[in-house]
Amino acid sequence: MSSTPVRVALLGAGTVGAAVARRLADRAEVFAGRVGAPLELTGIAVRDLGRPRDLSGVLPGLLTDDPGSLVDSADVVVEVMGGLQPARGLIERALAGGADVVTANKQLLAQHGVEIEALAEREGRSVAYEAAVVAAVPVMRTVRDALAGDEIRSISGIVNGSTNYVLDMVARLGVPFQDAVQQAGDRGYLEADPTEDLEGLDAAAKIVLLARAAWGVQVGMEDVQREGITGLTDADFEEARGTGQVIKLIASAWCSGPAADRRVEVAVRPTLVGAEHPFGLTREGTNLVIIDAESAGTLRLSGAGAGGDETASAVLGDLVNLARARVRAREAD
Ligand SMILES: NC(=O)c1ccc[n+]([C@@H]2O[C@H](COP(=O)([O-])OP(=O)(O)OC[C@H]3O[C@@H](n4cnc5c(N)ncnc54)[C@H](OP(=O)(O)O)[C@@H]3O)[C@@H](O)[C@H]2O)c1
CATH class of the missing domain: 3.40.50.720 (NAD(P)-binding Rossmann-like Domain)
Incomplete structure (x- = not known):
């Protein structure tokens, strides 16, 4: 020593x-x-x-x-x-x-x-x-180090706990959207500027960092196809409920095209998922990232995505x- x-x-x-x-x-x-x-x-x-x-x-x-x-x-x-x-x-x-x-x-x-x-x-x-x-949740380390010997095909995740809290309150407890946003704010879940969360900017920053680590490409915030949750209506939630689905804000990155001309795409958008899908079962402020890799197959990493400790x-x-x-x-x- x-x-x-x-x-x-x-x-x-x-x-x-x-x-x-x-x-x-x-x-x-x-x-x-x-x-x-x-x-x-x-x-x-x-x-x-x-x-x-x-x-x-x-x-x-x-x-x-x-x-x-x-x-x-x-x-x-x-x-x-x-x-x-x-x-x-x-x-x-x-x-x-x-x-x-x-x-x-x-x-x-x-x-x-x-x-x-x-x-x-x-x-x-x-x-x-x-x-x-x-x-x-050691997502960066998994993508950059643990899977350095593999080929990652896609990464998708619920990477913003406050929007997941809002969407979960609306879907599971029937709380009106604006009240759920208010509750998330009262509990200290929202950033000082709530648009960071609600418009998907926080999730976009995270998926950009993951895409860079996964494929060594210089994607930026301007490359993210981004849609937040503020445009969702009661009718959207009703429709989801009627078909056994829930709406989640999913950040995703995927690789397409041949190896010589590889294209990496990144998106953040509200997405319909089955209520029993691992994303559908992700409650309150919990985060879940699913990584699909050629040899490793499907990996899931889940836990609290925020908090001081x-x-x-x-x-x-x-x-x-x-x-x-x-x-x-x-x-x-
Ligand atoms: N909170 C989370 O759960 C979480 C999770 C993941 C990542 N992060 C990231 O971690 C970072 C910190 O987040 P936080 O929630 O701890 O923020 P925070 O509670 O707002 O704390 C920011 C701290 O930085 C100090 N500070 C800000 N501007 C300064 C300046 N110009 N000069 C000197 N000190 C300055 C503040 O001083 P005063 O105390 O005097 O105001 C405060 O102590 C952010 O980048 C955030 O995105 C946070």
């Missing part, structure tokens, strides 16, 4: 960031054992230093409103502030300064991930983002892996 710590800068102490900080404090010894060196949380950047937040167990005095200085002295930067800027600038500054990066920021990655990954490669650093797609689980998994790789590289020098 090395006594030289791996210095970790945390950007954000909201739903996800606070859960990451508490876990780092609670489980310091376990993480040190797994990494081969202590993980030292050097600071936590926030916007409003005076805002009350639950950082029980975390050393006092770590909060700062100067994320730049924090990034400059880190070995690994964990970005859980969200938004495009200043998150993008800070991630680029971290990579250029020799740090590795963990992020949960799906919108930033979907829009600028290609440039960010290219920078990481030039700098010989890593960007890990398992948490950006379906939180703790759940998302922190994926962030911390990436952090432990990157920190461990840094310790090994240090030892090899």
